Amino acid sequence: MRARPLILTLAHRLAVLAYILFALFPLFWLLKVSLTPNDLLYSEGVRMWPSRVSFDHFRFVIAHSDFPLFFRNSLIVAGSTALVVTAVASLSGYALSRFAFRAKYWIVALMLLTQMFPLVMLVAPIFRLLSPLGLTNSLTGLVIVYSAFNVPFATFLMQSFFDGIPKDLEEAAKIDGATQFMAFRQIILPLTLPGIAATVGFVFTAAWSELLFALMLISGNDAATFPVGLLSFVSKFSVDFGQMMAAGVLALIPACIFFFLIQRYLVQGLTAGAVKG
Amino acid sequence: MASIDIRDIHKSYGKIEVLHGVDLAIKDGEFIVLVGPSGCGKSTLLRMIAGLEEVTGGDILIAGNRINDLAPKDRDIAMVFQSYALYPHMSVAQNMSYSLRLRKTPREKVASAVSAAASKLGLDPFLERRPKALSGGQRQRVAMGRAIVRQPKAFLFDEPLSNLDARLREQMRAEIKKLHGELGATSIYVTHDQIEAMTLADRIVAMHGGVVQQVGSPLDLYDRPANLFVAGFIGSPGMNFIEARYQPGEGSPAARLADGTLVALPHAYALEPDTPVTLGIRPEHVVIGGEGREAAVELIEPTGFGTILHLALHGLPFKVFTTDRKVLNAGNAAAVSFPPQHLHLFDREGARVAAL
Numbered sequence: 142m143r144a145r146p147l148i149l150t151l152a153h154r155l156a157v158l159a160y161i162l163f164a165l166f167p168l169f170w171l172l173k174v175s176l177t178p179n180d181l182l183y184s185e186g187v188r189m190w191p192s193r194v195s196f197d198h199f200r201f202v203i204a205h206s207d208f209p210l211f212f213r214n215s216l217i218v219a220g221s222t223a224l225v226v227t228a229v230a231s232l233s234g235y236a237l238s239r240f241a242f243r244a245k246y247w248i249v250a251l252m253l254l255t256q257m258f259p260l261v262m263l264v265a266p267i268f269r270l271l272s273p274l275g276l277t278n279s280l281t282g283l284v285i286v287y288s289a290f291n292v293p294f295a296t297f298l299m300q301s302f303f304d305g306i307p308k309d310l311e312e313a314a315k316i317d318g319a320t321q322f323m324a325f326r327q328i329i330l331p332l333t334l335p336g337i338a339a340t341v342g343f344v345f346t347a348a349w350s351e352l353l354f355a356l357m358l359i360s361g362n363d364a365a366t367f368p369v370g371l372l373s374f375v376s377k378f379s380v381d382f383g384q385m386m387a388a389g390v391l392a393l394i395p396a397c398i399f400f401f402l403i404q405r406y407l408v409q410g411l412t413a414g415a416v417k418g
Numbered sequence: 419m420a421s422i423d424i425r426d427i428h429k430s431y432g433k434i435e436v437l438h439g440v441d442l443a444i445k446d447g448e449f450i451v452l453v454g455p456s457g458c459g460k461s462t463l464l465r466m467i468a469g470l471e472e473v474t475g476g477d478i479l480i481a482g483n484r485i486n487d488l489a490p491k492d493r494d495i496a497m498v499f500q501s502y503a504l505y506p507h508m509s510v511a512q513n514m515s516y517s518l519r520l521r522k523t524p525r526e527k528v529a530s531a532v533s534a535a536a537s538k539l540g541l542d543p544f545l546e547r548r549p550k551a552l553s554g555g556q557r558q559r560v561a562m563g564r565a566i567v568r569q570p571k572a573f574l575f576d577e578p579l580s581n582l583d584a585r586l587r588e589q590m591r592a593e594i595k596k597l598h599g600e601l602g603a604t605s606i607y608v609t610h611d612q613i614e615a616m617t618l619a620d621r622i623v624a625m626h627g628g629v630v631q632q633v634g635s636p637l638d639l640y641d642r643p644a645n646l647f648v649a650g651f652i653g654s655p656g657m658n659f660i661e662a663r664y665q666p667g668e669g670s671p672a673a674r675l676a677d678g679t680l681v682a683l684p685h686a687y688a689l690e691p692d693t694p695v696t697l698g699i700r701p702e703h704v705v706i707g708g709e710g711r712e713a714a715v716e717l718i719e720p721t722g723f724g725t726i727l728h729l730a731l732h733g734l735p736f737k738v739f740t741t742d743r744k745v746l747n748a749g750n751a752a753a754v755s756f757p758p759q760h761l762h763l764f765d766r767e768g769a770r771v772a773a774l
Contacts, residue, residue: 307501307503309499309501309503310503310505312468312470312490312497312499312503313497313499313503313505313564314505314516315469315470315489315490315491316468316469316470316490316491316493316495316496316497317491317496317516317517317520317564317568318491318517318520318521319491319520320489320491323520328505331507332506332507
């Protein structure tokens with residue numbers, strides 16, 4: 142390959158840098174406000190960094206608010222949803238990728254259709270459905286709703302990963318003496334780990350930050366997830382920005398840890414099939 | 419090891435029938451090559467024997483037992499794929515032992531089977547490597563190793579050498595033949611490469627359009643092709659065909675070409691005078707020089723071992739292969755003649771006409 146002209150390389154790097162700054166600036170602002178003491182929040186004007194940094198907001202949020210409870214609830218809901226959806230989607234994605242069966246076309250069409258409705262439309266009917274079952278105001282109810290909404294997309298995602306694995310491999314396994322399920326579990330699944338990581342990551346973050354259903358289906362603090370909890374920093378007369386931002390920073394931590402853990406697979410997963418192995 | 423019987427096998431995908439009734443009896447220990455152009459149904463037939471495709475009609479028997487409805491895992495056969503189909507997340511040793519481990523073979527037995535196969539194939543130094551750290555030829559060997567550790571009833575090969583470069587293909591071809599000599603295993607080998615078919619097979623099954631065209635030893639197919647398809651498919655460069663009409667003559671049967679000249683035939687045939695026939699002669703059997711028909715040399719392809727001459731004979735393309743390095747150039751004229759003993763005669767439907 143010929144060396145690119147320096148000016149093009151430079152322009153390319155600058156463009157990437159500009160994009161990164163643009164994308165990360167809100168996060169930076171979140172961090173900045175969370176570290177600014179209350180007395181400086183309104184008195185210093187717009188500054189990139191406060192003259193004095195304090196962890197008071199974090200201390201308050203952890204020790205004196207319901208935030209740890211929200212945090213725990215969110216962890217349960219997002220974790221369970223990610224688990225359920227990934228398990229279901231890997232099975233259904235595999236079926237769509239490998240088997241020819243009656244009504245396959247219609248099932249796919251139906252799954253696509255579910256993705257076309259604005260969720261707001263569905264809030265009332267879902268509330269009506271869940272309420273007699275005692276699933277409103279419960280984490281289980283949220284997990285069920287989130288799973289239902291995430292399964293179709295996750296299925297398509299997993300299907301594309303399965304499509305990328307040559308059929309020969311499981312045929313070889315079957316001839317070697319494996320049943321269809323053993324071939325799936327021992328040969329195909331390990332090779333789909335990047336896909337599974339991508340799916341888990343996607344579903345986890347979607348459930349972690351979901352607000353609409355959490356707000357509509359949950360009342361009271363016991364089963365509130367953290368996006369709902371964040372709203373509790375907004376009162377009728379004021380918004381406690383410092384504490385709200387501190388809570389926001391804390392809420393980012395699990396997502397960050399999570400992506401740090403799976404990023405190795407994710408990079409593989411998102412580029413799978415790009416080059417001949 | 420076992421015999422394999424294929425009885426009136428049909429295969430359809432929806433309304434499209436791709437195999438129109440194939441019969442084949444494969445003896446214990448025989449090396450059979452299914453050969454034909456792509457789309458002729460050879461791979462489909464192999465996959466049906468393996469259990470990877472359902473049988474639409476007919477029966478497949480291994481060692482006398484009908485296996486149509488058995489799952490692949492219960493057929494006790496091994497298969498080598500064109501793509502090798504090695505498990506990327508397993509080491510070479512794990513790849514080779516997978517089938518034995520699935521069968522809960524005792525650990526010591528697995529280890530000895532793997533090391534025996536590995537030393538036979540020269541894979542000892544690579545046992546702990548992953549497939550991606552191997553070259554194409556080594557991967558091919560692992561695929562073979564995976565097949566032989568099990569000592570199955572039969573080996574199936576689906577174009578196993580197609581992904582290798584020419585030199586390696588030649589080498590692996592010889593190794594497969596040697597391996598078959600040592601193991602004596604019943605083998606079915608699918609290829610579109612007629613050289614592979616000729617060199618490896620005990621018997622070749624030539625297929626075209628879902629129908630078996632001819633079954634026989636390699637030299638049978640070369641010397642006595644049953645029809646125009648086999649005649650044209652086996653041999654490289656391919657056989658020349660010339661349209662002609664049969665002339666019984668009086669004790670000197672001949673074929674009359676379009677320009678009115680006569681080509682002497684070796685025998686008389688049970689054909690009406692003036693019946694349209696196709697005359698076939700292999701490029702390597704045409705004699706160049708001396709008395710003969712005049713043809714224009716259009717192109718010369720030296721192969722080192724010999725030379726392929728592309729000629730125009732009576733305005734039609736015609737190929738000659740000669741090991742004689744005559745000084746011929748494109749644009750020259752050459753005299754060609756057809757030794758009668760090397761002529762093949764086909765009727766209008768393309769079937770070989772037997773001599774009287």
